[in-house]
Amino acid sequence: MSADDSVILETRELTKAFGGLVAVNTVSVTVRKGEPHAIIGPNGAGKSTFVNLLTGHLPPSSGRVLFRGRDITGLPTHRISRLGIGRSYQKTNIFPTFSVFENCRLAAQSRLSTSMRFFRPAVTLAEVNRQAEQAMEQAGLAARRDRTAGTMSYGEQRQLEIAMVLATRPELLVLDEPLAGMGKEESERMVALLKGLAAQYSLVLVEHDMDAVFSLAATLTVMVNGTLLESGPVEQIRASQAVQDAYLGDGAEAY
Template sequence: MSSDTNDARQPSPVVLQTRGLSKEFRGFRAVSDVDLTVAAGTVHALVGPNGAGKTTLFNLLTGFLEPSSGQILFQGRDITGMQPEQIAHLGVARSFQITSLFDQMSLLEHLELALASPTGLGYRFWQSSKRLGRFRERAMELLEQVGLADRAGQDAGSLAYGQKRALELALALALDPTVLLLDEPTAGMGLEDVDRTIALVKKVSSGRTVVFVDHNMHVVGSLADTVTVLQSGQVLAEGTYEQVRADQRVITAYLGQAG
């Protein structure tokens, strides 16, 4: 199996890693000494009961929160303390747990804006906003991908909840990230939309790494290569879905409560 050591290592270099990562809010440790290792090209789920620190961890990874202590490495590079926009440019894109859109902009405008972000076009106050039209084709492709093409001209504020979640996903995809962080991508979705999202994440995960938080075990089971279980800000268990599901600590701490 390991005739060549190089080959054995090549398939899963570490793309995202935290070392002793902690975040304290006025004495409350939301994330406590977390060592997380995300292998490149995998789909990695973070699960855990409410208040386990999943979203805080996401905010730390994307620069929206500054860690109290510890380090974050992206492709071996220390990104601790970087600003969200810098991390986004490096290739780590996120979606938000609470739907976070520009309510008065059309879907197409959302995606054009996301696609224009790395180009610096946004600074050109002397040019017509029609210039953003050059991203239209790619924007429509992305909308097509998440099943929103027929609503391209609509304002985001007028979308149903599940559709907003889909737009969130399209926005993160528009940045063509190396690592895609999805905070509860299927929260509040109907069954049909959940399955569509699973299929979509499967499709877009080829060639990139996906880290996601979800409470839906069906979603976790069908997507995740690796599952990390968090409890009270700490890593409780890690492994494949089957391993984690069989773990006695996890059953008592989390799955036991749910089932």
């Protein structure tokens, strides 16, 4: 149990091995409320696997994950979601044949104590509708309400990805490369959106775009080859010689 109330998420020596390959190796990270936390590292560093361990998409080989002091290691994905960790995906993961509203409405509906209700039409659930509308508003999609999700631009689909997470009313957002594949303009709009979210939610962000990371994050965790290289306030990481050598390079460029 964590005695520290400011800690929202904590991993203890979290490890995931796929056969002989150790994708995540004894990684211990502390995420605090109100301190946007970015996880960076070169391709293959184990960032995505790490996120999948946090949200139950993969079971860890060993180690612990604590959310608000509660051990959530090994819980199934849907239980972790209901505890208040909302996750977005690196590859757009929406319901392309549904309208934007229905995508968000379904996400909001997931917060009902049960959806085993068979008689009243789902669209008459006023509170669920309200949450869905609010999430669309937050993510800047209100004007796209009735659009079939799969027919929107890539950037808008990425926004929808975020809107769906917001509609589940999470305490902690875990965003896996929200800027992946976006053009410059789309990226700028997304960064502005994420800045707004960073002020309202606790945030874990996996991202390649260093400009975005430095403008959003308060705390950085650097992973290399599955291990934690360094974790701490942005300025400390920027100044770290080890990080400079291993990853950032002099121009702070990724890859």
